[in-house]
Amino acid sequence: MTPRTQTPTATHCPYCALQCAMSLGPAASGASGPAGASGPSLEVAGRDFPTNRRGLCRKGWTAAELLTHPERLTEPLLRGDDGELRPVSWDVALERAAAEVRKAQAAHGPDAVGVFGGGGLTNEKAYLLGKFARLALGTSRIDYNGRFCMSSAAAAGNRAFGVDRGLPFPVEDLGAADTILLLGSNVAETMPPFVQHLAGARAAGGLIVVDPRRSATAALTADGAGTHLAPAPHTDLILLLGLAHIVLNDGLLDRSYVAERTEGLGALIRSVAPWWPERVQAATGVPATLLRETAGRLARSARTGSCYILTGRGIEQHADGTDTVTAAINLALLLGLPGSARGGYGTLTGQGNGQGGREHGQKSDQLPGYRKITDPAARAHVAHVWSVPEAAIPGPGVPAVELLASLGRPASPEKPGGVRCLFVHGANVVVSAPDVTAVREGLGALDFLVVCDFFLSETAREADLVLPVLQWAEEEGTMTNLEGRVLRRRRAVDPPAGARSELWIMNRLAALLDAPSSFPDDPETVFEELRLASAGGLADYSGITYARLDAGEALHWPCPEAAPGAPPHAGTPRLFAERFAHPDGRARLVAVRAPAPLPAAPTAGAFTLATGRLLEHYQSGAQTRRVGALAAAQPEVRLSLHPAAAARLGIADGAWVRVLRERAVVVAAGDGLPGPSARPEPAVLARAELTADIRPDTVFLPFHFPGLAAANRVTEQGTDPISGMPEFKTTRVVVEPAVVDPAVAGQPLLASAVPSHREEQ
Ligand SMILES: Nc1nc2c(c(=O)[nH]1)N[C@H]1C(S)=C(S)[C@@H](COP(=O)(O)OP(=O)(O)OC[C@H]3O[C@@H](n4cnc5c(=O)[nH]c(N)nc54)[C@H](O)[C@@H]3O)O[C@H]1N2
Ligand SMILES: Nc1nc2c(c(=O)[nH]1)N[C@H]1C(S)=C(S)[C@@H](COP(=O)(O)OP(=O)(O)OC[C@H]3O[C@@H](n4cnc5c(=O)[nH]c(N)nc54)[C@H](O)[C@@H]3O)O[C@H]1N2
Ligand code: SF4
Ligand SMILES: [Mo]
Numbered sequence: 001m002t003p004r005t006q007t008p009t010a011t012h013c014p015y016c017a018l019q020c021a022m023s024l025g026p027a028a029s030g031a032s033g034p035a036g037a038s039g040p041s042l043e044v045a046g047r048d049f050p051t052n053r054r055g056l057c058r059k060g061w062t063a064a065e066l067l068t069h070p071e072r073l074t075e076p077l078l079r080g081d082d083g084e085l086r087p088v089s090w091d092v093a094l095e096r097a098a099a100e101v102r103k104a105q106a107a108h109g110p111d112a113v114g115v116f117g118g119g120g121l122t123n124e125k126a127y128l129l130g131k132f133a134r135l136a137l138g139t140s141r142i143d144y145n146g147r148f149c150m151s152s153a154a155a156a157g158n159r160a161f162g163v164d165r166g167l168p169f170p171v172e173d174l175g176a177a178d179t180i181l182l183l184g185s186n187v188a189e190t191m192p193p194f195v196q197h198l199a200g201a202r203a204a205g206g207l208i209v210v211d212p213r214r215s216a217t218a219a220l221t222a223d224g225a226g227t228h229l230a231p232a233p234h235t236d237l238i239l240l241l242g243l244a245h246i247v248l249n250d251g252l253l254d255r256s257y258v259a260e261r262t263e264g265l266g267a268l269i270r271s272v273a274p275w276w277p278e279r280v281q282a283a284t285g286v287p288a289t290l291l292r293e294t295a296g297r298l299a300r301s302a303r304t305g306s307c308y309i310l311t312g313r314g315i316e317q318h319a320d321g322t323d324t325v326t327a328a329i330n331l332a333l334l335l336g337l338p339g340s341a342r343g344g345y346g347t348l349t350g351q352g353n354g355q356g357g358r359e360h361g362q363k364s365d366q367l368p369g370y371r372k373i374t375d376p377a378a379r380a381h382v383a384h385v386w387s388v389p390e391a392a393i394p395g396p397g398v399p400a401v402e403l404l405a406s407l408g409r410p411a412s413p414e415k416p417g418g419v420r421c422l423f424v425h426g427a428n429v430v431v432s433a434p435d436v437t438a439v440r441e442g443l444g445a446l447d448f449l450v451v452c453d454f455f456l457s458e459t460a461r462e463a464d465l466v467l468p469v470l471q472w473a474e475e476e477g478t479m480t481n482l483e484g485r486v487l488r489r490r491r492a493v494d495p496p497a498g499a500r501s502e503l504w505i506m507n508r509l510a511a512l513l514d515a516p517s518s519f520p521d522d523p524e525t526v527f528e529e530l531r532l533a534s535a536g537g538l539a540d541y542s543g544i545t546y547a548r549l550d551a552g553e554a555l556h557w558p559c560p561e562a563a564p565g566a567p568p569h570a571g572t573p574r575l576f577a578e579r580f581a582h583p584d585g586r587a588r589l590v591a592v593r594a595p596a597p598l599p600a601a602p603t604a605g606a607f608t609l610a611t612g613r614l615l616e617h618y619q620s621g622a623q624t625r626r627v628g629a630l631a632a633a634q635p636e637v638r639l640s641l642h643p644a645a646a647a648r649l650g651i652a653d654g655a656w657v658r659v660l661r662e663r664a665v666v667v668a669a670g671d672g673l674p675g676p677s678a679r680p681e682p683a684v685l686a687r688a689e690l691t692a693d694i695r696p697d698t699v700f701l702p703f704h705f706p707g708l709a710a711a712n713r714v715t716e717q718g719t720d721p722i723s724g725m726p727e728f729k730t731t732r733v734v735v736e737p738a739v740v741d742p743a744v745a746g747q748p749l750l751a752s753a754v755p756s757h758r759e760e761q
Contacts, residue, residue, distance in 0.1 A: 003042060009492035010047060012479060013060040014120075014472035015618050017166070017349035018191045019481035020056050021049030024064060024473055024492040041068060042473070042492065050172045050554075051481060055193035059618055062627045066454075066471060067493060069626055073454055073468035074498035085466060090500065090508075097423075097465055098512035100448035101137060104421040108411075110138040110394070114403055114419035117144035117362035118426025119351035122477030122489060123541075124526040125502050126353065127368055127533070128519060129425055130361025132506045135386065136515035140394035141419050143364040145427040146357050147400035148434075151723035152321030153311060153347035154358060159322070160329045160588050161338065162581030163538050164358070164370070165484040165557070166349035168338070170573045171197055177308050177343065179206035179301035181294075183236060183328060184314020184729075185348050188216035189615040194348075195220065201308075202226060206301060208294060210236060211314060212610060213640065213700055214693035227294065231284035233608045233698055234730040236315040238594045240327035242280030243295045245272040247334050252299035254336025261580070262333050264589035271591035283594075285695075302335040307343040313350065314612065317728035321720050323592035330589050338587060339576030349482040351619075356480030359539040359557075360530060364397035368530060369537020378537070385533045386517045399724030401717055404433055408445025421448040425502060428620035430458040431706050434715040434726040437682045452502055457622040458706045468499045475501055476523045478549065483573070484556045486541065488549045535561065538581065543569040605649050606662050607699045609733040611711045617704035625704070637709040638689040640700040641735065646690050649735065653690040656740040658683040659701065661714050662732040682713040685738060699735060703728075 003009075008025030027043045042064040046054035066072075076093035077085040088096075104112040115133040117126060126144075133142035150166075157164035171194070174180065180201040187194045198220065201207045207226030209218040218228040231239050247253050248269055258265055277288035301307035309332045315324045325347065332338055332345035349355045361368045371378035373396050383390040397403070406418030422443070433439045443449055443462045451463040460466045474495035479487050495501075503521040510519040520526050524546050535542035542561040548568065549555065555571035562568050579585030616630040624630045639657055651657055660683040685708040686701060694700055701711040718727050 003493055004491065008043075008045065009473075009490050011473065011490045011492060012481075012487050013056065013352070014063050015059050015352055015623075016191055017351060017354045017482040018051045018194055019352060019479055019487055020052035020060050020193055021047035022056060022060060023047050041065065050170060051483070052193040053196065055196065057192040058616060058630065058633075059624060059627075062629055064473065065627050066623055067473055069455075071455055071626060072496060072499075073456060073460075073466065074496045075468060077463075077466040079464045085463075093465055093467060094505070094508050094512060097448075097450050098509055100421050100464075101513060104447055105138070108417050108420055111141050111397075112417065112420040113137045113139045114141035114407075114422045115139070115362075116400070116403065116422060116424045116427055116429065117142065117357070119144065119146040119149055119354040119357035121353060121357060121362075121426045121502070122475070122479060122523070123353065123356040123360055123486070123530060124477045124523045125425070126357045126362045127360035127530045128503055128506050128526055130366075130368065131386065131517070132510060132515075132519065134361075134393050135388060135517050136506070136510040136513050136519065138394065140364070140397035141403060141406075142362055142397055143400040143403050144357065144362045145400065145429070145432065146351065146354060146363070147724050148317070148432065148726060148728070149313070149350045150347070150354050150358055151399070152316040152318070152720055152725040153325050155322040155720075155723040156325035156329060157347070159590055160326060160333070161576065163575065165539075165575060166355050166482045167346035167484065168575035169344050169346065170483050170485075170556070173344070173574075174198065174308055175200050176306045177201045177206070177301075178204035178305040179208065179297055179307040181208045181210070181298060181307075181309045182217065183210040183240075183309070183311045184316065185310060185312025186211065186215040186217045186314070186612065187312070187348065188220060190312070190350075190613050191348065192615065204305075206297065208297070210239065212695050212698045216615075227290070229286050229290060229294065230695060231286050232695065233610050234318055234595070235284040237320060237324040237327050237592065238275060238280055238283045239286060239291075240324065240331055241272045241275040241592075241594055242277060242284075242291055243298070244268070244327070244331050244334060245275045245280075246277060246292055246295035247299060247331065248272060249276075250295070252295060253334045254302065257336030257340070258334060258589075261339070262587045262589050263584075264591065267591040268330060268589040271593065275594070298331075298335060302337055302343060305342070307335065307337060309337065309343075309345045311347045314610070314729060316347070317725055318730060319718050319720050319725075319727040320595050321725045322722040326590050326592050330592075333587055333589055339574075339578075339580070353479045355482060355484055356478070356486070359480070360534070364399055364403070367393070367533075369534035369541075370539040371537045381536065382533055385529065388516050392516060399719070401434065401719050401724060401726055404429060404439050404442055405717060407442030408447075420446060422446055422450070424449070424451045424459055424463075426452070428457040428459045428622045430462060431620035431622075431710055432703065432712065434712055434728065435717050436710050436712040438717065452505065453622070454499065455622055455626065457620065467505055469505070470495045470499055470501050474499070478527060478546075480557070485573075486544050486549060486555050486557065486559075488546065531561070543571070605734045605736055607645070607697060607733055607735055609659065609711075609714065609731040610698060610700050610729050611703045611715065611731075612700065612729075614702045614704060617702065619704065621704035621706070634704075637684070637686045637701060637705040637711070639684075639686040639735065640691050640694045641688050642694050642696040642698075643690045643692060645696045646688060649737065651688050651735070651737055653688060655688050656685065656738040657688045657735050658685055658738040659699070659714055659733050659735050660684075661716070662734050683708075684711055684713050685709060685740065699733065
C-alpha cells in the first residue's frame with residue numbers, strides 16, 4: 001500500500017457517525033504497519049472540524065492499520081464441493097453469482113433473492129444497492145443493519161416531526177446548553193470527541209445521564225457536573241411519562257409554543273395522568289424528589305437558558321423503542337424545545353453513514369430521498385429518474401429481522417417462501433443480529449450466500465462466495481454524519497490488486513442479469529443520479545455537488561437545487577425553526593402507554609441483561625478485533641455483574657460464567673457446553689467482571705465478540721411493531737458459574753469454539 005500523494009488526504013474516520021475529520025499522509029518516520037503487513041503505514045492526524053475539533057478516539061487513531069492487514073481479502077473466494085473456500089477469478093465469481101440469482105428466481109420467484117445492506121456504506125453505495133435490488137434483482141427483499149440501529153428513533157421522529165434527521169441542529173449548538181438530558185447513550189465510549197460538546201452543561205451542573213449502569217458517560221456527572229439517574233432497564237418510558245406528568249401538573253410547560261406549534265395535547269395529558277412521581281419511583285427505582293428536581297431543572301433551563309434532550313440506543317433498542325423515543329420527544333415539545341433557539345431534541349446516529357444509509361433506498365419500505373415505496377408519486381418520480389416503467393419497481397419488502405427469519409424457508413399455506421439466495425454488503429449478522437444461532441441456521445439453509453467484505457468476517461465464513469471490496473481510504477464517496485451534514489470520503493491509497501469497488505460489482509452483475517436502467521461504477525456519477533432521485537424528497541440532496549463539498553461548504557440536507565440564476569441553496573443546518581415537516585407545519589404530541597412491568601425475578605440468579613459497547617471495539621468487531629492495540633486492550637467478553645449479586649451466586653471476579661435465557665432454565669438437557677448444568681438453549685460464555693457501577697438486578701455484555709462469546713446468542717427475535725427494532729437491551733437471563741475446559745477457554749476470543757455450519761456438515 002502506497003499513499004497516492006505526498007500531501008495528506010483530507011477525509012473522515014471509517015467508523016462511527018461523528019465522522020471525525022482526519023488526514024491520511026505518508027508516515028514521516030517510515031514506520032511500518034502491523035506484523036506481516038506490507039508497505040509503509042499511513043499517518044493519521046486529526047483535522048479541525050466541528051464534530052471533533054481535531055480529536056479522535058483510539059479506534060480512529062488506529063484505523064489505518066487495517067489497510068495493510070495480513071488478513072485482507074484480495075481475491076474472490078468460492079466454496080467448492082469439498083466445502084473449502086478457494087480463490088477464483090472475478091469472471092468466474094460474478095458469472096456464478098448471476099447464475100445462482102437466475103436459478104433461485106426461476107424456481108421460487110423474484111423475492112427468492114434478498115439483499116442485506118449496511119449503515120456503513122457510502123451514500124453512493126447505499127443508493128446503488130437499493131436500485132440494484134429493485135431493478136437488477138427485481139426483488140422487494142432488501143433491508144439493512146440500520147434496522148438494528150436507527151429504526152426506532154427514525155419512526156418516532158417521522159411520527160412527531162414528519163421527518164427524521166438525527167440531530168436537527170449542528171452539534172456545536174450543544175455548547176451553549178446549560179442542561180442536557182442524555183438518555184441511554186454512552187458517548188464517552190461510543191463517540192469520545194463528542195464529550196467536549198457537553199462541557200457547557202457540565203460546567204453549569206446540568207448534565208443528566210439516564211443509564212442503568214454508571215457508564216463512563218454517567219461518571220461525567222460527578223463532582224457537581226450533573227446527575228446520574230439509574231432506572232431499572234426498560235423503564236425509561238415510565239420515567240419519561242413521569243417527567244411529562246410533573247411538567248404538566250406543575251404548569252412548567254411552554255404554553256404558547258404548545259398551542260402554536262403542536263397537536264395532541266389533550267390525549268397526552270390523559271396518558272401521563274396516572275404517572276405521579278411516587279408511582280414512577282416504584283416502577284423505575286428513581287426517587288420522586290430526583291424526578292421533581294430533574295423536571296424543574298429542564299423547565300427552568302428551557303425558559304431561561306438552553307436545554308437539549310438527546311437519546312441513544314439504550315432507550316431505542318427495545319420492543320417499545322419507538323414509543324420510548326416518542327415520550328422523550330413529547331417532553332421536549334412540552335418544554336418548547338424543538339426548532340427553538342433555546343434547545344432541541346436529537347438522537348445520536350450510530351454508524352458512519354447511519355444517517356445517509358437510511359435515506360437512499362436500502363430500507364425495505366423506502367425509495368431514494370427518504371420517499372415511501374408505497375407512495376405513487378414517489379414511485380413515479382424515481383421510475384422517471386431510473387428510466388423504467390413504475391411497475392418495474394417492486395413494492396415494500398420486510399424489515400431485517402423478518403428477512404433473516406425467512407432465509408431458506410419453504411413456501412407454506414401460511415407464508416410465502418423465503419429468501420434462497422442472499423447478498424450481504426457491510427453487515428456481520430452472525431455476530432450482530434438478534435438470536436445469532438437462528439441466523440446461522442438461516443444462512444445455512446440458503447441455496448447461495450454472497451458476502452462482500454474486506455475481511456473474512458464471521459458472516460463471510462458462512463458464504464458460498466466472498467467478494468473482496470474496498471476499504472474507506474481506498475474509495476471516493478460521501479457520508480452523512482449525525483448532523484445530517486454531507487461529507488466527502490476521499491481516496492488516500494490505491495486498493496490492493498484484486499479488490500473491487502462495490503459499485504463496479506453491481507455494475508458487472510447488472511450487466512450479466514440484463515438489468516434495465518444504468519449502474520454507473522463511478523461514485524460521482526452515482527451521486528449525480530442520487531441528486532436527481534432525491535430532488536423534492538424529504539432528504540433532498542439535489543443542491544449538493546462534489547465540487548461544493550470539495551470547496552469546504554458545510555451542507556446539511558435538505559439542500560434543494562436552486563432555481564436557474566438564483567444563488568445555490570445553503571443547506572439546512574437547523575430544521576424546524578419555522579415549521580415541522582407535517583403538511584400543517586405542526587409537530588404531533590403522540591400519547592404512548594407504558595409497557596407491563598417486567599416480572600419480579602422468579603428464578604435464582606435471574607437478571608435483566610443489557611447489551612452495548614466498549615470504547616475499543618466497533619460493532620461486530622470484524623474490524624477492531626484485527627487491530628493489535630484494540631484487541632490487546634479488550635481481548636475477550638466480560639459480563640459486568642454487581643458484587644452483591646456475585647456473592648449471592650458464589651461468583652468471583654474473573655471467574656467464568658454462563659449467561660442464558662431465563663425461560664430456557666426450566667428445561668434441562670445437554671447443550672454440549674462445559675459447565676455444571678446442561679441446557680438446550682445457547683448460552684454466552686464470559687468472564688465475570690465485578691463492578692459496583694451496575695444495578696444489582698442488571699448485567700451487561702458488550703456485543704463485539706463472536707462464537708460462544710456472542711451476546712446475541714441470548715437476545716431474541718421479538719421486535720418493535722412500528723419500527724422493526726429488535727429488543728437488544730432487555731433480555732431476561734440467568735447467570736451461573738461455569739467450569740471451562742482450559743483447552744476451550746484458552747482459544748482466542750472463543751471464536752473457534754463454534755465451527756461454521758459448513759464445517760459442521
Ligand atoms: N466504541 C464504539 N463506538 C461506537 C460503536 C461501537 O460499536 N463501538 N457503534 C456506533 C453505533 S452503530 C452506534 S448505534 C452507537 C451507539 O452508541 P450508544 O447508544 O452510546 O451505545 P450502547 O452502548 O449500545 O448503549 C448506550 C447505553 O445504553 C445503556 N442502556 C442499556 N439498556 C438501557 C435501558 O433500558 N435504559 C437506558 N436508559 N439505558 C440503557 C447501556 O448501559 C449503555 O451505556 O455507537 C457508535 N459508536
Ligand atoms: N446485542 C446487541 N446487538 C447489536 C447492538 C447492540 O447494541 N446490542 N447494536 C446494533 C447496531 S446499533 C448496529 S449498527 C449493528 C451493527 O452490526 P454489524 O452489521 O455487524 O456491523 P459491523 O461490525 O460494522 O459490520 C460491518 C461488516 O461489513 C464490513 N464492512 C465495513 N465497511 C464496508 C463496506 O463499505 N462495504 C462492505 N461490503 N463491507 C464493509 C466490515 O468488515 C464488517 O464485517 O449491530 C446491532 N447489534
Ligand atoms: S469517535 Fe467515531 S468517528 Fe471519531 S475517531 Fe472515534 S470511531 Fe472515529
Ligand atoms: Mo448502530
